[in-house]
Amino acid sequence: MGQSKPIRPIAIVVEDDDIQREMLALMLEERNFDVLQCEDAETATLALKMRHPSLIITDINLVGKMDGVDLAYYAQQQSSNVRIIVISGHPLPRPLPPGAKFFTKPVYPAALLGEAAQ
Template identity: 80%
Template sequence: MGHSKPHRPTALVVEDDDIQREMLSLMLEDRNFEVLQCEDGETAALALKMKHPTLMVTDINLVGKMDGVDLAHYAQQQNADMRIIVISGRPLPRPLPPGAQFFTKPVYPTALLAATKR
């Protein structure tokens, strides 16, 4: 008889910088998240539809046509209960959906991890 693995929440990390994406992913994996990584909004939108993550961490500036703010609004339409964290080194270009959190870079790991527990 097989043993089932305990359910791990899924997080989606969307960042076009490889090093930052990997750093965020490792931090979340240490918190027992299964992590999906994307570098652009279009791929992330597909991951949102197919994998139904409970948490998304996205940069604002992404390669492709969709930026992180667009992606945050799309994610909330897909799952109103999803925790959404948006990070950027620049000010927000337009409002985020209600409940989404914004962090300026550099993001301190303790602040980001506290936001994932909401």
Template identity: 65%
Template sequence: MSYARAYARSNRKIAVVVEDDVIQRDMIALLLEQGHFDVIQCEDAETAALAIMRRHPSLVVTDIKLTGKMDGIELAYLAVNCDPGVRVLVISGRPPAAVLPDGVKFFEKPVYPPVLLRELAS
């Protein structure tokens, strides 16, 4: 890899995608990669929490219902507490049962690519 390509890649924003459905996770990750993000894929909130604390992403996209002890709403609070400037999108088939942190946006599944891309562009 050339220095210029490595430098350009290192300046890309980081996104963490948390979804236990591998097809959904891959689709979201692909959209974000095409949108010039380096994507860290996680299937549970505990792994995502480590990635958030260590890599300081600019975007977190999470489902609410996840495997493990922490759900996506708790993860959204953790992400915002780690970095109040992080953008968090919560996606689920059902409306959230708890209040989301200020600034966190909710999208009901299925989330279509144009909707997600529009949100990222805004």
């Protein structure tokens, strides 16, 4: 009988800046997350429905019709178990859903990874 691989937690990183998205994904992969990268919220909503992540990290300002705050509310409606971290170099345009965390850019990796690990 073959050994089964341990199931890795799934994270979705939503960031329209390719370099920042890749850096966030690499940090999470080093912490044993299976990471899906999305450049907009619309793509992230599809990934959320298909993969059921335990963590979403999103920028606020994204290309497309939805911003990161919209995505945070959508994700929470889809799953009350998903942890949501919103990051931005700008102030929040409106409140986040209960339980979502906000980090300002530049994000300190230790703080972000500490929150992601909870």
